[in-house]
Amino acid sequence: MLITLNQITKVYQIGEVDIPALRGVTFTIDRGEFVAIMGASGSGKTTLMNILGCLDQPTSGQYSLDDTEITRLNRNELAYIRNKKIGFVFQNFNLLPRTSALENVELPLFYGNRLSSRQKYQRAIEMLTRLGLADRLEHYPSQLSGGQQQRVAIARALINQPSIILADEPTGNVDSKTGQEIMKLFQQLNQEEITIILITHEKDIADYARRLIHIKDGEIV
């Protein structure tokens, strides 16, 4: 198993009140799967994504990713796991402004990497070419369309050959036609044995995945 979640809970403390966001979530994801985690806002899917993405630690339970027990790791070790094993794709792209597409894609290689700048450059070019952006290397995000920006973000997510791609509402900021293109791109990547976890509240987007996990009120339904 690539991912094993066992009885994951997350409780936020706001003042004196404890607010449970996840109440014992258990599931597994295998290598090469394309999973959509669906739920309405407030269902706990964002919390689940933060934990899956090693951005946050659960209150209790075990999370194992690629045979590494994540719940025992400290801040720096989590950063290392994020760098090596997780590629993020965000709703609002989160590209660095006034920074070329190429450099945005190179960014994960700057951390915890011993590649020469030439190798980084080569890899970033290859990745952008693979995503059909070979003629947009030096463009700033502001000079690219929404779909192109999201493809740059996907190239950035893929550059370190991560174990999973974690896409949080990747079509939320683009029109439906571009959204379809992005989803087709994910399907295509999935065919190349890349594990993709998609977080969304839209049914027709979730339908692109091969497996659906519904979450409601912090529990899998």
Next chain:
Amino acid sequence: MSLFLTLRVALRALIRNKVRSILTMLGIIIGIAAVIAVIAVGQGATVMIQEQIASMGDNPLIIFPGSARVGGFRFGAGTRSTLTVQDAEAIIKECPYVKAVTPIIRAGGQIIYQDKNWSSGIEGVAPSYLEVRNWNLKEGNLFTDSDVKSATKVCLLGATVAKELFDNEESVGKTIRIRNMPFRVIGVLEKKGSAAFGHDQDNTIIAPWSTVSRVLQRSSFNEVNQILASVTSIKMLEPAKKEISAILRQRHRLSQGTEDDFSITDATEITNAITSISRLMTLLLVVIASISLIVGGIGIMNIMLVSVTERTREIGLRMAVGARGKDILLQFLVEAVVLAGIGGVFGIFLGYGAAQIISNANNWPVLVSTDSILLAFVFSSVVGIFFGFYPAWRASRLNPIEALRYE
């Protein structure tokens, strides 16, 4: 992230906000420039004073006649002529630490050559004067002991007098008139520059002391304004002072318990006094300059805090793709140090330029030492680290989830 890459990222970020970066640097630039200029002027002044003291001669001792006393009422030093030429002769004869000595009898007056006239001091001295003052002849010859004996009307001109009266023409052999007395010019002195308190040492004429005394002052006494002695080495200054004091007390028949009727000053006292004043001034100005540097540092801190807030999302993203807290810390710290460092470099140039302008305007030597440049550079970098640390630390402590969602 490697330091080189971090540096590149920092430079990019600073270039992205050009105006803001330059304005922030300005604080550091002004601070560093002030420090550099102040130290340069201070060191220049110290060197100038040392040179001027050295121009007085080798380890000079100046002996003044004592103060006049009328009843219980005392006047200042030099108000009574208690020193004579014979005292000077006794000093060189009896004191082993003194290598040369000369009496000085001062007169002044209008000097005329053809249609030109000029006013300068005339010093009546012994032929050893040039040795005492460590001064050389530019042309001509010195007068001799026999000139002194017979009070010949010969003189040597200081560079300024030679220029004013002869305007670069040959002056040796010509006759000038001092207070309407004809004097033959037998030599010209080398240029020596201005003295510690700014008066022009080259605006002088020297002549045999006997001539000045008899011809110009019409005096038959051998009273002198000053005796100038040159001591063999700087260590011998104190023993020489004691010895001279003993010789003069004996010659003046002063019984034990009576006060000296002369005073002996050595140049190191003057040097020390002036040096300590200039050092104090420099210190004071450096303190003021440092305060401006601190103000500049606070400017950096302020702008870095703004920058961290503005780039919260960027920080969140960097963390999401694997930046550790210390990577973020380093990134912002390097940015602050680069800001301060570049400001420091510009400040050094500006300070250097200011020092040159001060030196040109005041005819004052200005010394920009490598020490002060190095100090300024290190200082500005330290300011960058010190004031950049808090904003960088705040950035490194951000929660990636909140940072990513920051609007």
